[in-house]
Amino acid sequence: MSFKNFKCVPKMIFGRGSFAELDNVLDTERQHADDFVVFLVDDVHQHKPLGTRVPAKAQDLTIYVNVDDEPTTAQVDALTEQVQAFNPKLPVSVVGLGGGATMDLAKAVSLMLTNPGGSAMYQGWDLIKHPAVHHIGIPTVSGTGAEASRTAVLCGPVRKLGLNSDYTVFDQIIMDSELIDGVPTDQWFYTGMDCYIHCVESLQGTYLNEFAKAFAEKSMDLCREVFLGDHPEKDDKLMMASYMGGMSIAYSQVGACHAVSYGLGYVLGYHHGIGNCLAFDVLEEFYPEGVAEFRQMMKKHNIVLPKNICKDLPDETIAKMVAVTKSMGPLWDNVYGSGWEEKVTDEMLTKLFRRI
16 A cells, blocks of 8 residues: 655744734845745735735736636736746745645646646646746635645636645745635535535545544634634634644545535536535535534625526536546545445436535
């Protein structure tokens, strides 16, 4: 049996106000006067207080990225070219400031600056050949676990799939819960549910082990305090739940909800958080207790999911979603174990999608 040699984020700073440390962290990377940093910042922060606090120097490049749609391989390639056109030297660091999509863009750009060809070539597992440029993740919305994970999830020409590699993992993260204060309720909820669902899928999966279980159980407890208990320190708790939820799937795997959500995201363009919620709501036969608790959380925060979005879609659209979902082999292996191919039929998936 071969064991996974899992890489964790080597350096992290946690605490309210810790974003102020970013300048000091970057100073240790800057060795020469012309060393430059690339800041990829979610454009919701442009002309807002956080945007003005980005510690960019005269020689640095700040790009406000739009993540209204899921990040794509084309977007990563365009950003990489923009950095290369700005300065033929490599940056000393790439900083991603935003939610999971922005952090995934930062991870992907840091990889593509040192690996030839377009990013679609590297969608899959362990295809990256060269270490990335130093890169830093700073979440401003919590739940995806992107700050902890070894993937940068992108929609490519053929499917939605991550650049999964040890080189993808951030070199440094800064978890400042002040930054997630004031996120709109819907977005806060949908992104937080990504974390809750990570824990459900990890704990119910065939890949479960004590490493994954320890992180998932604690993360789930924190999610309950945040979404059912409305704890006064809920921002700190959600930030830690997100990190631990990401860690829980690092040594296990996600499951049916993420597989279905990838189909929805790739074909209909739903963001990952809401896509997960739409999928999870029809998966009571897979995760009965989890779905029941999720509905309790929705009720408490007055979240109303869109209904009947797939009911009347053309058969060929559903077939595309089914194909993407079915291609997620490791996820279905975590749901059913070996022989999953006999259980994950087009008919079963078509019925699921028609209920969403």
